[in-house]
Amino acid sequence: xxxxxxxxxxxxxxxxxxxTGPSAIREIQESFGAKGRPAYTTVQTMxxxxxxxxxxxxxxxxxxxxxxxxMISREAAQRRLVDEFLSFFGGRMQPVMAHLIExxxxxxxxxxxxxxxxRDLAAKRKKDA
Amino acid sequence: xxxxxxxxxxxxxxxxxxxTGPSAIREIQESFGAKGRPAYTTVQTMxxxxxxxxxxxxxxxxxxxxxxxxMISREAAQRRLVDEFLSFFGGRMQPVMAHLIExxxxxxxxxxxxxxxxRDLAAKRKKDA
DNA sequence: TAGGATTTCTGACGTCTGTAGTAGGATGCG
DNA sequence: CGCATCCTACTACAGACGTCAGAAATCCTA
Numbered sequence: 001x002x003x004x005x006x007x008x009x010x011x012x013x014x015x016x017x018x019x020t021g022p023s024a025i026r027e028i029q030e031s032f033g034a035k036g037r038p039a040y041t042t043v044q045t046m047x048x049x050x051x052x053x054x055x056x057x058x059x060x061x062x063x064x065x066x067x068x069x070x071m072i073s074r075e076a077a078q079r080r081l082v083d084e085f086l087s088f089f090g091g092r093m094q095p096v097m098a099h100l101i102e103x104x105x106x107x108x109x110x111x112x113x114x115x116x117x118x119r120d121l122a123a124k125r126k127k128d129a
Numbered sequence: 130x131x132x133x134x135x136x137x138x139x140x141x142x143x144x145x146x147x148x149t150g151p152s153a154i155r156e157i158q159e160s161f162g163a164k165g166r167p168a169y170t171t172v173q174t175m176x177x178x179x180x181x182x183x184x185x186x187x188x189x190x191x192x193x194x195x196x197x198x199x200m201i202s203r204e205a206a207q208r209r210l211v212d213e214f215l216s217f218f219g220g221r222m223q224p225v226m227a228h229l230i231e232x233x234x235x236x237x238x239x240x241x242x243x244x245x246x247x248r249d250l251a252a253k254r255k256k257d258a
Numbered sequence: 259t260a261g262g263a264t265t266t267c268t269g270a271c272g273t274c275t276g277t278a279g280t281a282g283g284a285t286g287c288g
Numbered sequence: 289c290g291c292a293t294c295c296t297a298c299t300a301c302a303g304a305c306g307t308c309a310g311a312a313a314t315c316c317t318a
Contacts, residue, residue, distance in 0.1 A: 007275060011217055025295080042277050044296080049275085064284045064295055075228075078218070082228040085214045088140055089207070093234055097243045099204075099211040100222065101250065108247055110222045114240050117230045136305060154265080171307055173266080178305085193265055193314045 003072070003080050004053040009038070013046055014055060014070060014077060022059050022069040132201070132209045133182035138167075142175055143184060143199060143206060151188050151198035 006014065016028045023031075029043040047068060050056045055077075059069040089096055100106040135143065145157045152160075158172040176197060179185045184206075188198040218225055229235040 008217055009276070038276080039278055040295090041279070045277080046275085048297090063286090066296080078224055079228050079232065081214075081217055082225060082232065082234075085210075086229075086234060088137055088210055091234065093229065093236070093239045094242065095207055096211060097239055098246065099208050100215075101243060101246045103208065103211065105211075105215060105220065106222055106243065106247070108251075110226055111240065111243050111247060113223060114226045114230060114235065114243070117227060118235070118237055118240060121230065134304095138306070167306080168308055169265090170309075174307080175305085177267090192316080195266085 003076060004055055005080060005084065006050075006053075006055065006077055009046055010050055010055070011077065011081075013043065013050065014072075014074070017056060017068065017070040018074045022067045024062070024065045024067055026065070028068075132205060133184055134209060134213065135179075135182075135184065135206055138175055139179055139184070140206065140210075142172065142179065143201075143203070146185060146197065146199040147203045151196045153191070153194045153196055155194070157197075 012032070013028055016023055016031045020027070020031070025040065025044050025047055028047065029037065029040050032038065032043075047056070051058070051068070055072050056068045056070050058066045060067050086093075086096075097106070141161070142157055145152055145160045149156070149160070154169065154173050154176055157176065158166065158169050161167065161172075176185070180187070180197070184201050185197045185199050187195045189196050215222075215225075226235070
């Protein structure tokens with residue numbers, strides 16, 4: 001379970017830790033918009049499960065409340081998700097890109113960034129070789 | 130439930146129908162590589178559930194075997210997945226692209242195709258306006 | 259038409275996710 | 289000190305998924 005798979009809600013919880021730093025359950029729960037915010041104990045359950053998955057841990061205690069901190073990086077978790085996602089398409093990117101663009105999710109800037117990243121990567125690989 | 134969410138195995142089953150056309154359970158099951166092929170009844174259960182979700186239906190009967198055909202398009206199902214996936218990232222594409230490129234899943238050709246698609250779309254929107 | 263082969267139909271079970279209630283211990287304030 | 293409040297720890301449950309076995313119905317063939 002080196003890189004556990006995280007569900008959507010689990011990702012949202014990890015996001016709080018990644019963005020805000022070590023937090024208590026109450027803080028995590030309140031970071032959800034008032035609308036559709038899960039109950040305190042719901043968040044608690046997910047945090048406990050993330051702890052079991054070693055995605056986070058108890059860092060210290062303030063008063064009688066535990067403070068939790070992330071044990072896996074946002075990058076690692078996201079990569080895991082991307083890989084998982086790609087497997088739905090047999091690894092072929094073309095359909096994915098097409099949908100992204102048609103849905104308007106992919107802006108010209110995104111593509112430009114991608115190009116730059118590709119060039120940088122190509123240059124780096126050349127240098128390494 | 131107009132556009133049901135499909136799991137990975139469900140997508141693999143739909144893929145057979147999309148690629149090969151209307152098929153019987155046996156045909157679907159055998160289209161899985163010999164290694165890791167699920168039991169006949171496992172495939173059957175998933176097909177029945179896909180039927181409940183209205184993702185496919187019984188088209189006809191050959192002998193005593195039912196022939197199933199897709200009721201939703203590959204495009205629609207894929208779009209559903211892409212949307213679902215994006216929600217994990219709050220809709221922000223940048224991290225997704227970065228991971229795709231770093232993992233080598235996104236080739237220069239993919240990006241070039243994306244650019245062309247973007248240009249076409251921009252032109253079309255302009256014309257429509 | 260009888261028997262083997264194939265399919266269907268049903269029921270079942272473990273895991274994961276999301277959801278949350280409850281009981282009890284700890285904290286802090288008046 | 290005593291009580292309201294907060295947090296923890298535990299328990300529970302429903303729905304989706306993946307897994308499949310067993311029994312009954314149906315079909316084909318010798």
